[in-house]
Amino acid sequence: MAEIFVNMGELKVAAGDDVLITVGLGSCVGVALYDPENKVGGMAHIFLAASRDGKSTEQPGKFADTAIPALLEAVVRAGGRRSLLVAKIAGGANLFPKLSQASLNVGMQNVAAVKEHLAAHKLPLRGEDVGGSIGRKMILYVESGKVMVQSIGSEPREI
Amino acid sequence: MSGKERLTPMQLDLLRELGNIGAGNATSALSVMLQDRKLEMVVPEVAILSLPETTTLIGGPEALVAGIYIVISGDVDGHMAFMMPIDSAQELVQSILGVESVEFDEMGRSVLEEVGNIVVTSYLNALAEMTSLVLIPSVPGLAIDMAGAIWSSILAGAEILDDYITVLKTDFSSERKQIEGHILLIPGTTGFDRFFKILLETDR
Numbered sequence: 001m002a003e004i005f006v007n008m009g010e011l012k013v014a015a016g017d018d019v020l021i022t023v024g025l026g027s028c029v030g031v032a033l034y035d036p037e038n039k040v041g042g043m044a045h046i047f048l049a050a051s052r053d054g055k056s057t058e059q060p061g062k063f064a065d066t067a068i069p070a071l072l073e074a075v076v077r078a079g080g081r082r083s084l085l086v087a088k089i090a091g092g093a094n095l096f097p098k099l100s101q102a103s104l105n106v107g108m109q110n111v112a113a114v115k116e117h118l119a120a121h122k123l124p125l126r127g128e129d130v131g132g133s134i135g136r137k138m139i140l141y142v143e144s145g146k147v148m149v150q151s152i153g154s155e156p157r158e159i
Numbered sequence: 160m161s162g163k164e165r166l167t168p169m170q171l172d173l174l175r176e177l178g179n180i181g182a183g184n185a186t187s188a189l190s191v192m193l194q195d196r197k198l199e200m201v202v203p204e205v206a207i208l209s210l211p212e213t214t215t216l217i218g219g220p221e222a223l224v225a226g227i228y229i230v231i232s233g234d235v236d237g238h239m240a241f242m243m244p245i246d247s248a249q250e251l252v253q254s255i256l257g258v259e260s261v262e263f264d265e266m267g268r269s270v271l272e273e274v275g276n277i278v279v280t281s282y283l284n285a286l287a288e289m290t291s292l293v294l295i296p297s298v299p300g301l302a303i304d305m306a307g308a309i310w311s312s313i314l315a316g317a318e319i320l321d322d323y324i325t326v327l328k329t330d331f332s333s334e335r336k337q338i339e340g341h342i343l344l345i346p347g348t349t350g351f352d353r354f355f356k357i358l359l360e361t362d363r
Binding site for chain 1: 209210211213214220221223226228230297298299300301302304305306307308309310311312314315316318319320322
């Protein structure tokens with residue numbers, strides 16, 4: 001078993017008994033996309049809703065519009081069946097509600113964009129833990145397809 | 160502004176100089192508040208990093224920290240953060256209030272917000288004084304959470320679309336009171352050229 005960490009703006013895939021982890025989700029949205037039958041999954045740590053021109057060559061994982069298609073392609077290339085893929089998402093918080101006018105609530109925009117792009121690619125959303133004003137850690141156990149979300153000061157919860 | 164290719168060595172030097180002046184003033188404000196002359200400031204660094212790389216600036220992304228975030232507007236735009244490990248934040252509030260222990264209830268949080276506000280505005284005042292530019296800080300926002308969540312939210316607030324991000328970072332620490340933290344400045348996409356222009360003129 002390997003623990004694979006997905007950093008801010010990255011996307012990674014794993015198979016078998018590997019575990020994909022992303023920490024420090026604030027306004028960012030973590031997306032877990034997996035094929036429960038073939039036990040292949042991927043995770044993206046999405047930073048903003050939209051890239052400047054619909055493409056980010058260096059880091060497709062950074063933006064919802066580039067990350068969802070790139071994650072889908074990566075999971076399929078790793079052996080996932082497109083028709084079996086399901087998604088779960090976490091994050092999209094607003095850690096500085098007092099400044100929400102200044103920062104225009106990036107978290108909510110990120111969640112909306114991720115949902116829009118998942119729907120556009122016909123990827124069913126099976127679970128979510130989004131919003132609020134707390135940071136999150138997201139873990140995908142690829143073998144079981146189990147997705148856990150953790151925040152400081154509360155018990156881990158399955159979504 | 161945030162592109163790796165767009166900063167000349169001279170501009171990098173100027174940014175470092177800005178960091179020096181701003182952080183110098185911020186640390187002396189903090190020393191006064193703490194009545195601690197042994198507050199040390201590490202020479203500011205200018206980091207130009209990709210988004211995933213920036214997490215190295217703040218230590219472990221899962222660590223519990225206190226982060227104060229302020230948006231800068233006016234002649235120059237930008238984003239500033241003041242981040243401390245949670246035990247440093249506790250120590251800081253305790254020594255300011257002169258109490259043995261502190262909880263981050265409403266009172267503790269507002270003290271911390273105010274400290275962050277003073278530190279950041281001291282930094283900005285030094286820059287404004289030097290350049291005669293108007294720099295307006297927003298109200299301070301405070302979050303006590305995972306370092307990565309706070310940092311990524313601040314970067315997202317800065318809406319960085321470029322592949323590389325410029326960050327001015329200054330570390331400070333106090334031996335006596337075991338307080339440490341970072342002051343971070345993310346120059347905005349517009350307006351920072353004005354800084355460069357004015358600084359280059361005054362240098363001559």
